[in-house]
Structures are given as C-alpha cells and as structure tokens.
C-alpha cells in the first residue's frame with residue numbers, strides 16, 4: 001500500500017523539490033530542476049524506482065512532524081522501542097550544487113536507525129554505477145552523478161541499494177548530504193550539515209517575514225505562500241503548477257498529468273496572491289519570465305511554457321512506472337501546450353494591469369506586447385477554444401473563456417483611461433461591449449437562471465464562480481446568485497465543488513473517461529462568492545472545512561475524493577494554495593498591504609484603482625464603481641448589459657456592473673469594505 005498523497009511533505013530549494021513521506025522515505029526528487037528526470041520515483045512505482053529512507057530499524061511509530069516555523073525545514077519524529085529520534089530534512093538554497101541534507105538526532109534513549117538509498121535516474125529507469133569513494137558514495141548514470149556524503153560504513157548490497165545501520169543516543173547527530181553534480185564536474189566539497197540547515201531555516205524565515213498578511217488564519221496563509229515560493233524556479237521567475245507528475249485525479253484512473261511547467265493561468269494566479277501579500281520582487285521576476293516567454297508573434301503565444309520559457313513540451317508515457325496506486329499512464333510533458341485557451345489573454349492583461357495598479361515600476365516593452373496581443377484577440381476572440389480545464393475534446397465556446405476575453409479588453413481600456421497609455425481605446429471599448437453582450441446572450445440560460453459551461457450547453461462549470469471576482473458582474477447580481485445556487489445544487493459532492501458536470505455528455509467535451517475528485521480551487525471560489533454576497537459566515541464555514549482538508553503540515557493537492565476521504569491529484573498544487581490565500585484575504589476584508597499602499601499612493605488621483613476587481617486577486621470588489629469624473633469606469637462595458645443582454649438576463653440584472661443606471665455602490669451587507 002503506497003502512502004496517501006497527504007502523507008507527504010514538501011522540501012525544496014526554489015529550483016526543484018522533493019516529497020518526504022511519513023515513513024521517512026523520500027519518494028520523489030527531480031534533479032537538477034523541477035522538470036528533470038526523477039532520481040527517486042517510488043511515488044509513481046515502487047522502491048525499485050528510487051527512494052531514500054531514514055527511519056528506526058525496528059518497530060516504531062510516527063510521533064509527528066512539522067515544519068520549523070515559517071520555513072521549509074521539515075522535522076519528523078519517530079518513537080522506537082528504546083527511544084525517540086528526529087529526522088530533519090531540507091534542501092539548502094542553492095550555492096553550487098543542488099543538494100538535500102538529512103540530520104538524524106537522538107531525542108530520547110537509544111534508537112537503532114536504518115537508511116536505504118536506491119538512486120534511480122531517469123524516472124526510476126536506470127540503476128546507476130554505485131561505488132564507495134572515501135567518505136562518500138557515488139552514483140553515476142549518463143548525465144547524472146550524485147554523491148552521498150556520510151561517514152557510515154555502507155553496505156553496497158547487490159541490488160544497487162546501499163544500506164547502513166547505526167545507533168543514536170539522545171543528543172547525538174548523524175548527518176547525510178546528497179548532492180547532484182554536472183557531468184565532468186568534481187565531487188563537491190563537504191559541508192557542515194548543521195550549518196546548512198540553520199542557513200536554510202533562516203532564509204525561509206526571512207522570506208516569510210516579509211509577508212504582509214497578519215489576519216486570521218495566518219499560519220495557513222504563510223504555509224501556502226511558502227509553498228508557492230517553493231514552486232518558483234528562481235533562476236527564471238517561472239512558477240510551476242506543482243512539483244509532481246501523474247498523481248491521479250481519481251485513484252486508479254487515467255487523469256494523470258505532468259504539472260512541472262508554467263501555465264500562464266496558474267502563474268498569474270500565483271503572482272497576484274504573492275503581490276497581495278507584499279512580495280513585489282517575485283512579481284517583477286515573474287513579469288520578466290512572462291515577457292521573455294511570450295515574446296514574439298502573438299499567434300505563437302502558448303498557454304504554458306517550460307520553466308525557462310521552453311515552448312515544446314511533448315507528452316510521453318513512462319511505461320515502466322506502475323503509477324501511483326496503479327494509476328496509469330504516467331505522463332511526462334503535457335499535450336496541453338498545443339492548446340488554444342482564450343482565458344490566458346485575460347489573465348495576462350489582468351496581471352500586468354495589477355502590477356501597474358499596485359505601483360510596480362513599468363516595463364515599457366510590456367505595453368507594446370499587450371497592444372499586439374489585443375490586436376490578435378480582436379481577430380480571434382470568437383474562436384472556440386479548449387477552455388480553462390484544458391478539454392481534450394473538440395474546441396467550444398466556453399463561457400469562462402469569453403469572459404476572460406472581456407477582461408483583456410477591459411484592462412486594455414483601463415490602461416488608457418487610468419494610466420495614460422496609448423492605444424485605440426474606442427475600438428477596445430466596442431470590443432468589450434460586444435463580448436459582454438455575446439456572453440450574456442449565449443452563455444446564460446434564462447430558464448434556469450445560470451451561466452453555463454459553454455454556449456448552448458446545459459452543463460455547469462466551477463469556473464463560472466470566477467465571474468464576479470473578475471468584475472464581469474457583481475456577486476449580488478441575480479444572474480450570479482442564480483449561478484452560485486445552481487452550482488451548490490448540482491455541482492457539489494459532499495459539500496465540495498466539482499470542476500464541471502459529469503454526465504453522459506461529458507466525454508464528448510473532455511474526451512476522458514468520467515471520474516475525478518472535487519476540485520479544491522473551485523470550492524474556495526464558492527466560498528469567495530458567498531463572502532462577496534454578504535453570506536460571510538457561510539463562506540467562513542466552507543473555508544474552514546477546506547482548511548480541514550490540509551494535511552498535517554498544511555499542504556493541499558489539487559482535488560479531494562470525498563468518498564475515499566483522501567487528497568488526489570498533483571501535490572502540493574499551486575492553484576489550491578493560491579485559492580486558500582485569496583479566500584483568507586476575502587475573509588479578512590481587504591486586499592493586503594500592497595493594495596493599501598497603492599491606494600494611499602494614488603489617493604491624489606481620486607480613483608479607486610487600488611481596489612479594482614482582478615480576475616484572480618483576493619478580495620476583488622465587483623460592485624459597479626464611479627470614477628473621479630462620476631462615470632463608472634465600467635460604463636462602456638455596462639452599456640451592453642442594458643442594451644443587449646437577453647430578456648431573461650437583463651430582466652434580472654438591473655443592478656449589475658452591466659447597468660450604468662445602477663445606483664451608486666453600496667457595499668453588500670457583510671461584504672468587506674474597501675480601504676483607501
């Protein structure tokens with residue numbers, strides 16, 4: 001029986017990451033980068049595919065584990081017959097070589113400890129040439145050479161799995177350091193493991209100390225932010241969706257994908273959570289990554305890239321891996337790189353808009369790029385796409401995708417109106433109105449009073465819960481209320497939201513056999529809607545249920561299987577942690593220090609930019625707003641809602657952002673008030 005997904009904890013050095021199990025085994029580690037071949041891949045197979053275990057040799061039990069406060073240094077304690085031992089694991093922030101250190105420390109009594117290390121480069125496929133070399137072991141296979149520094153007398157064994165046993169007494173320590181070196185590079189010098197652990201802890205604490213969030217749920221928020229930082233590839237600023245591949249969305253199922261890449265969508269969501277929490281440097285680094293990645297012809301823009309901006313991410317199946325809990329195939333690479341997903345234009349435009357709003361110094365070429373993308377979008381927004389969920393079936397007119405095209409137009413208009421940038425603003429205003437009208441006419445089902453998954457469909461979709469956060473319609477608009485109620489009625493499993501309707505038609509849409517867990521980010525988005533509607537206590541209750549799904553060290557996968565009571569999908573997943581941070585901000589009632597600073601800085605300009613709705617940011621205020629000149633900045637977009645929304649929609653939507661005749665905003669009861 002493999003460990004449950006939630007039995008793992010993350011350690012990492014902001015270039016790659018490892019998963020450490022409650023049994024003291026590291027079962028996943030890709031070196032030297034997130035997207036390199038794994039040298040420990042037991043997570044997706046068995047011990048023969050690589051692992052490194054350090055735990056008491058005889059009978060024992062897990063006493064508990066934790067991260068040292070505000071850090072990514074993990075401590076696991078085991079109770080054995082004659083004592084207690086602590087294993088401390090971390091990946092020091094990189095100097096020369098990627099490395100992983102483990103310290104075994106006697107806490108009480110005497111404990112006999114055993115370590116086994118099976119290094120298996122290329123995702124568990126290769127048994128390396130393993131040798132003893134002075135005070136270290138070396139493992140060599142093609143491009144990968146690893147050294148394990150240890151003074152223990154290892155037994156090399158016959159199966160390419162060196163083992164050693166030793167005894168530790170209270171106060172004694174035994175250290176290990178595993179380092180990867182490039183071909184031809186000399187073996188690394190020895191390091192002081194204790195000092196490396198202290199330095200790593202300090203590094204993370206300093207980073208966490210910059211967090212501007214000080215409200216309720218701080219521990220969960222900081223743990224999420226640390227996790228997001230750990231998923232950032234520091235040399236480029238790119239952010240991976242998760243450090244794993246092929247952890248199944250259904251135990252034993254086929255929905256197994258490689259997430260070790262940078263999605264414009266996921267990375268943009270991450271950026272905004274970091275920005276809200278006060279991490280400007282990360283925002284600037286990410287913007288540089290983004291601009292480099294998407295540079296060039298707009299028609300060639302991808303929806304996802306490699307961590308250095310690579311554009312080709314072919315998907316292959318690793319047939320030698322049995323898959324987590326038998327979930328096959330195991331895939332590396334991701335065919336979604338070939339997708340056309342309209343929402344990424346809105347996400348990109350919104351992210352760059354948010355950096356402007358929050359006073360991050362401009363990057364001039366960024367605006368040229370955005371103008372070129374807008375030109376492309378004007379030509380193509382009507383094209384069907386693969387949608388936010390990366391449907392592998394035929395392209396369709398997904399409602400969420402069209403709304404995100406509206407976002408792109410809206411942010412382009414605002415760049416001109418509010419930041420004085422130059423562009424064909426009249427044309428963009430017309431585009432914004434046209435898209436608004438199109439969505440309200442075709443993506444809304446007046447009979448059921450709900451937006452739908454795609455034009456003409458009856459299916460529901462969790463992404464519709466984002467429509468208010470982006471400022472498309474206020475959360476208290478009857479159409480949004482109707483959509484939220486429809487989701488609550490028909491798209492939930494045991495109190496958690498599914499991504500989309502699963503019925504006999506689903507396979508025509510996603511081209512996959514049915515069955516997956518509840519999608520945690522969508523459930524957080526439901527909580528956001530409840531809070532925005534003023535149903536704060538209901539939102540809080542849902543948020544706390546979600547927090548209850550976090551594992552013992554605060555981590556979330558992408559999905560949750562309510563029947564099995566287990567986390568499923570890649571782990572830990574950026575989208576889930578971003579959504580957690582955003583809902584906490586919503587509950588806190590403001591959008592954090594960056595925004596307050598921006599608001600203060602802009603107060604002389606007399607507009608509410610700092611509180612503008614964001615596609616993704618926390619605490620968005622979707623209410624209609626008046627600008628300094630007394631006309632709502634959304635007025636151009638509002639017009640179509642009044643003029644052209646379908647009868648059923650406009651009849652219910654009189655107070656929406658789409659209606660310029662709406663009364664001046666009055667915060668919805670219970671909704672957090674705006675600052676600044």
Ligand SMILES: OC[C@H]1O[C@H](O[C@H]2O[C@H](CO)[C@@H](O)[C@H](O)[C@H]2O)[C@H](O)[C@@H](O)[C@@H]1O
Nearest residue numbers: 241257263265266334335336388389390
């Ligand atoms: O469900 C099919 C798709 O699932 C994955 O996509 C999901 O993960 C992405 C990364 O977090 C996210 O951006 C997307 O919205 C999710 O649906 C997978 O990467 C796709 O290849 C697959 O088609």
